[in-house]
Structure formats: structure tokens, C-alpha cells
Amino acid sequence: MKINTSIQLIKKYAACPVCGNALLGNGNGALVIHTDRFVRSCRCGWHVELGPEEIKRFEESGEARKPASQTQNNTNNGRANHVGRNQEKY
Numbered sequence: 001m002k003i004n005t006s007i008q009l010i011k012k013y014a015a016c017p018v019c020g021n022a023l024l025g026n027g028n029g030a031l032v033i034h035t036d037r038f039v040r041s042c043r044c045g046w047h048v049e050l051g052p053e054e055i056k057r058f059e060e061s062g063e064a065r066k067p068a069s070q071t072q073n074n075t076n077n078g079r080a081n082h083v084g085r086n087q088e089k090y
């Protein structure tokens with residue numbers, strides 16, 4: 001799959017939605033990325049697996065195309081107003 005897609009999937013499933021664990025390896029959890037498969041599992045037993053169809057749907061949903069800095073955390077903690085400090089000006 002596209003690297004950008006995998007990055008967005010990793011971000012989306014970084015922390016386990018059940019127990020909040022965000023670690024990999026050593027029995028904590030696993031992350032598998034193949035051409036058309038994405039698997040993320042956790043020590044608590046939660047796991048998600050996306051096949052080619054799900055990955056395609058994820059890409060088409062636009063989630064995979066959002067800038068990495070704006071995918072989550074739209075909490076207004078005062079720092080969200082630093083948008084003017086954009087390093088990639090056109």
C-alpha cells in the first residue's frame with residue numbers, strides 16, 4: 001500500500017481503543033503491513049485487520065489524505081492557533 005496510507009493507519013490505530021496501550025513488540029502488540037493488508041493487534045486481545053477492500057475504502061474516505069498534523073487532536077488547548085507557522089508555504 002502507499003506509505004502515506006500506512007502512516008495514517010498506524011496513527012489511527014496507534015493506541016489500542018480498548019486498553020490504550022500504544023506499544024509494540026515484546027508481547028505488547030503487533031503491527032503488520034503488507035501490500036494489501038494491515039494488521040494491528042494488542043496484548044489485551046483487541047485486533048484489527050484491514051484487507052484490500054478496507055484499505056481502499058480508507059483511502060477513498062479521505063482520511064488517508066489529510067495532512068499528518070491535522071488528523072486528530074482538534075482540542076482547543078490554545079496551541080491550535082499556530083497555523084501561521086507553516087513550514088511548507090507555497
Ligand SMILES: [Zn+2]
Nearest residue numbers: 016019042044
Ligand atoms: Zn489493548
